[in-house]
Amino acid sequence: MDISRESRQRRVLKTDMASTQQRVAVCADNRFTKKKPPLQRLRLVLFLLAVPLLLIVSLMLGPSGIGFPDLDSPVGSAIASLRFSRMLMGMMTGAALAASGVVFQALLRNPLAEPYVLGVSGGAGLGATVSILAGASLALPLSLPVVAFVSAVLTLLLVYGIASQGSAGQPSVYSLILSGVIVSAICSSIIMFLVSTASVDGMHNVIWWMLGSLQPASTAQQQFSALLIVGGLAGCWVLSSRLNALVLGREMAHYQGINAGVVIIVGLLFSTLLAATAVSLSGMIGFVGLIVPHVMRASFGPDHRRLLPLAALGGGVFLVICDAVARTILAPVEIPVGVVTALVGGPFFLLILQRRMKQAWIA
């Protein structure tokens, strides 16, 4: 069977050499080779079917009991609306983190990259800590997320500025990662110092914020964050064909007519916007931004035009499920969702990656 396929292609090559007219006809036809691997398509269908199912399951889970709450009673409808808005929070946060991770891994060409790698977490955490300890978060309703967001973006600019020093405005991937790690470390030292000198109340608030939770934020903040996240996702998705080219290296991307420097800066800005919005919305939730991109890449291939929306969807659903588990399993106690993402997601994803890592990265 293989042999006949090979010989048919030979024939195509010959006709192709013979006349240009015929060549186009043969190519447009594609009858010999144009076939998506059926397994991958099956996987995609299963995934898309699983998404609404899992979301419905998440609505059935909660500390008040398993199953749909009674919408006719006022308590039931309040519970239902709470679960629904937590689902929205989870979708937004998870999608933002996962998409941001995809973009960071592509721009930095590094499987260890994640949304927090360039100091977003450190910067946002420091801003939030200062804001909480100064008591500003109680005085002004939106101050905590805004401060966290602004300090995250400022940190990115600082990291980028440091990395660009002495390289003619074009920081290398390694200097970006290194300066990100260094700035993050400095930020977390300052946070630890502030926390250690803070009052018990302040310390408690900071630590809870840093553990992350999907407690619904104010409606105004949710709407604003949704706007930013949708904008950020769209921005990243527009860049996705450029991300494909950039994976081959900045030089090759340049030869293919891509303004690599601009794509890198814009991509970093969009993905930091996503991560910073997620952090300001739900605190620091780890693991989603690192692992979900890997698993989705291993399952559906590295083409970013597909990968980016799929990863956003996958990250959102994953976080929603984790949150449902976190609030149900030890009810009425709620475990921090960040604990569940790693504890439950870790082994599951390890299994997938072990079998399919080859489909994501070249060792």
Next chain:
Amino acid sequence: MKMAENALTFLDVSAGYRHHKVLDSVSFSLKAGELVSLIGPNGSGKSTLLKTAAAFIKPLEGKVELFGRDVSHLPPRERAALLGIVPQKLESPMAFTVEQIVTNGRVASMGLFRPATSSDHDLVERAMIYTDVLAMRDRFFGELSGGEQQRVALAMVLAQEPKLIMLDESISHLDINHRNEVLQILLKLNREEQLTILLVSHDLSLSAAISDRLILMQDGAIRAAGIPKDVLKADLLSGVYNCDLQVRQDLYTGALQVSGPIEGQKRSSPTGCRVHVIAGGGSGIELFRRLLLEGHRVTAGVLNLLDSDAEAARALNIEAVFDQPFSPIGAPALQRAGRLSEAADAVIVSHVPFGAGNLVNLDLAAEALKQGRRVYIANGISGRDYTSGKLATQKVEALFNDGAVEWESLHELLTVLHENQK
């Protein structure tokens, strides 16, 4: 109209990296539809020239024009429609399939918002057919062999549809069948679609056979340019590549064949002659290396310990006489060196500077000359004579009068040694 147009023009371009200038006021032009090979030794600036042509490196001085337009002001998308570069090696850390890689060639012309059209698909398809990678379209790029990856890279650049294509030693990894196929594709595109091709190549004979012109680079400058016959001259190439090269013309086909010393030698004589080298101050390292490579048996001395030539002699296992560092050469060492020198067929004096301390080494040469052995002394003695009263210069002049031979380039010296050996 097309014939007159220049595809690529370099006007006095100097370029390089920080603190390190690679190209030094390079000027040349490629006519549209030409096939030109860029040749030259490693590190002569060929790849930098390609990077400068694609505006990946900005020239420090001068101007690069692509089809009459200043490349530094060309929007990236238009530049990519004019110029495509096939790299030495394409690397993808993520597991892209072959088809996904080739589709990258369309990325600039597809723009940010327009999805791929059927003509994009056709171009990708055609590029894969041309390069015979269609059968592996769903395989992972990273799992292919080096030559297959090269063909995929070429397919990607062909899908880009540039009017000028530059191949950076891209066909050297291909097996003979696919090399010929790829060359045929390139020649066909060159012939039928006026594709201009710049081929960076180390296969001089192949370049001569297929190119309209050759450009020979050396140390960041263009040493020679013209039709293959004018560039492939044995003496010119031997000087540029710093080794012995022959150029022959095939009697039947007229093809030029460049062959190197290895082909000529055929491992005929494992032992060359025995030579004694008088060196010092690092002037002997290259000499040692080349003499050993040519199969000569080398001895050296007297060398001061800690001198870089002494270190080199020890590292290369050369039998040598050493004396105390930073002090004049003593009589016992000189005597031992004399015995080594007597056993040698020839004595070579490197471009070593002479002072009062090592002046006596020249006596070894005088002794050898008296015994009727050949002595080769590097030129320009007066420039490195630090003895009071120019004693070294006087001694060397006397040696020349007695029949010592003056040498300038290593290549020349090795040729003479080789001839005398026969």
